[in-house]
Amino acid sequence: MNKSVTYHVLHQGRAEYTLITPGNPPTIEKTVIGAGPGETRQLLVGTGVWKMSKLLPEDVGQAQTEEEKRRLGCLITEVVVPGFHWEDHKFLTEGGLRELVKGFQDEERLIAELTPYLKKV
Template structure:
């Protein structure tokens, strides 16, 4: 369970499917404005890949000096049950992206994830 304390972030959740079906990709914004669909808590089940980042719209506002950079960020707590063990964790790799998203499909998500994963 991810619990928001302050700020905003976009989560990309990738639900792998069995028997060669395309993965389901969902985007969720954690933030304080529920009227815009933002959530303050996010449950991510086992077996789901996740990636998060600050919102590009927030970063653009910083670049345009509409808001102060110190005001952009995100602070969350992640509650893990049972307790977290590094042995149970695996970072997504470039090969994982290739397996989930063949080259001829989903170029946008491939490019986005390839920029974030470990080589």
């Protein structure tokens, strides 16, 4: 999570973003940054929003040769306004995730899905 607004601008590839806005219940959005139909080339993430990104499973599955696997990826630029400072950034931990989604419908499924991407403490 950043205290500043972050613009994500696509250069090439595709990635799925999961955005979690705290609240009761939290708002959870998934969007694909890419150049295809229904995808976006720019993504604005507001302040106080937890985010993660990953390559899409279908893209990973289609990469058969070593060359295709080597070329697989997503290149973006992040522009942080007014600027990035490490003290304004936090990584989500398992305890933080559990607190964030407490009482959420499908709470355990969501925790299982996101746990591999959390900061280990």
